Amino acid sequence: MELARLNEILRNNGIVGCGGAGFPSYAKLNKAADTVILNCAECEPLLKLHRQVMQKYAYEIMTALEEVAEALEAKDVIIAIKPSYASAVEAIKANLSSFKRIKIGFLPEVYPAGDEVVTIYETTGRVVPPGSIPIAVGCVVYNVETMLNIYRAIREEKPVMEKYVTVCGEVKNPVTLKVPIGVTFKELVDLAGGQTIPDPVYLSGGPMMGKLAHPTDVVTKTTSGVILLKPGSYVANSLTPHVKLQFARAKAVCCDCMMCSALCPRHLLGHPISPADFMNSGVSLKTDNVKPFLDTLYCCGCGVCEMYACNQGLNPRTLISVYKSGLRKNGVAMAGQVEVKPVTAQRPHRLVSKERLTARLGLSQYDGPAPLDETERKFANLKVMLGQHIGVPCAPGVAVGDRVTKGQLIAASPANALGVCLHAPADGTVTEVTDKYIMLRT
Ligand code: SF4
Ligand code: SF4
Incomplete structure (x- = not known):
């Protein structure tokens, strides 16, 4: 595929980095890259989504990886993964013969192996200069879920509408859910069997780099985990700086x-x-x-x-x-x-x-399985945030009372700015539009 076409597909389908800050994925495409790295380090304690998504969708992810590498004319493609993610490694190995360019780069079982500067060093021996970005050393790095979204956009013409989120900590049944963007954290906790303690502290993301959250916060394109913690625990205390x-x-x-x-x-x-x-x-x-x-x-x-x-x-x-x-x-x-x-x-x-x-961190007791659950569910309301990525937030393209269908374009960043498009995560009616979000009743 031509690079310009890939660029357009990624932007129009709202693809951004699925963890961290949500950098628009099209903006990473650069012909100076000789190496594309798929980051499956998942180094934050307790999060269990990437290894499971990799295991289940290895072929799709590797197909997209190959397409990106071809568009960039990159000669090396490395899947950076830890040996302990044995089932995911097996799934990759089972597909390797179909993708001649792709090889596995094993990472040490350390934190933060998924910091892309560290991932690049561990897999290529190159050091990204301070304050610089991976392309400075000829690398482009995408994570697993982002690459699956690229596959869905290229091959199935589907924009980003859903997110995988690990829900764990003080919940009855830790789980990794696939949910529409815009559901509340409380709804995720209910799907994980409910909280096990009164008044838990909500954490969005991993325990090392995550942020204090609230049950009414909603899933965005970058939400990777919702962790419930005991008030006063080490990590919970670290979330409120004094x-x-x-x-x-x-x-x-x-x-x-x-x-x-x-x-x-x-x-x-x-x-x-x-x-x-x-x-x-x-x-x-x-x-x-x-x-x-x-x-x-x-x-x-x-x-x-x-x-x-x-x-x-x-x-x-x-x-x-x-x-x-x-x-x-x-x-x-x-x-x-x-x-x-x-x-x-x-x-x-x-x-x-x-x-x-x-x-x-005092979290070993929570470090068990959080199995993948991709059951399609309906949620009464979805609050779709307009600023889910780095760059210029999306401007709404719908008004209160509009009927929208799943996958319909509902907002977009200006064409000449760093940003992406935003789509309805479900069929529904627009009930509120502000400069921060669009609310849908499904
Ligand atoms: S948070 Fe601390 S350990 Fe991490 S890069 Fe900054 S100074 Fe270094
Ligand atoms: S005591 Fe001071 S120098 Fe030593 S680890 Fe703590 S902050 Fe760093």
Whole structure:
């Protein structure tokens, strides 16, 4: 397929990265790529969707992967996956003979193997320069569900209308559901048998990089998990930052042990971020050297420093993120040229085992199966958010009272801006239109 045609299909069918920030997938297509990587790392503890989707739809996903590689004229195609996802690996191997270009790249069982900078290093040995994107080293990375959406768009002409979400933690029956975009988190919890404790804390996404959520929040194209936690538990507490207190605690007890930098995944790849230097400079208000402050712009927010490394229970990630937002608000950008150190020789010994991380987070008890359930269900109302991706949000193209059919275009980003189209996830009637969402009664 011609690259321009693929570009158009991805944009028109609303395809964005299915985890993280929702970067429009068409905008990653670039002929400078010689390698396409399918990211099946799924390194956040408890989430179980990608490996199961990969297992069930290996052929479809590999078909789309091959199509993308052909359009880009990329010579290498790597499925990055952990050996422990044995059933998914088996499904890939069973189809490999049909796809000559595709090979498997095994990832270590560590967090954050799915950070694309880490995934690229582990599978190709290339280091994405600090502040840069994968194409700088000739790579394009898509995750499993995104690639399945690409398949559905190319081969079945279906836009993105549904999402796979793992629902686990304090629920009766952990499960990985396929649901229409716009259902509430509470409806997902009900489908998982209901909550097991009163007043659980809702988390959207994984325990390391997820966000505090509410039962009335709704599924978007980037929702990968809904996890219910006990109030007061380690992860639940980490979701509500108390910046002043955290700063005061850092001043009192940071012992400059450097452990946070020693385990920082970006630091280990030679990137300039050093959480220990930031903490040291920040707590002692050393402003004669601004480097540790400016280097916060190279933090990816993975959370290893505060959720795993710091033996004093301090919060480098949170403080860095507050500082980083301040820099951005004031128009401070990354330096054009930065000093990049070689990958640390100690790196292999400093990787964070996912199993140990899960235990450290106090989540091992929830780390069981969350089987895939693709039953088609009807929900009374669907709230379709207009800003589900990075770039310019969609502008509504329907009005209250309009009848829409499943898959119909209901909103779109401006044609000349970074953005995608948005489609009705079910047949229904539009009951409300705001600048944030479109409500459908089905
Ligand atoms: S969150 Fe911490 S460990 Fe992760 S990149 Fe930022 S400084 Fe490094
Ligand atoms: S690991 Fe904790 S105590 Fe050690 S330098 Fe980092 S923030 Fe300070």
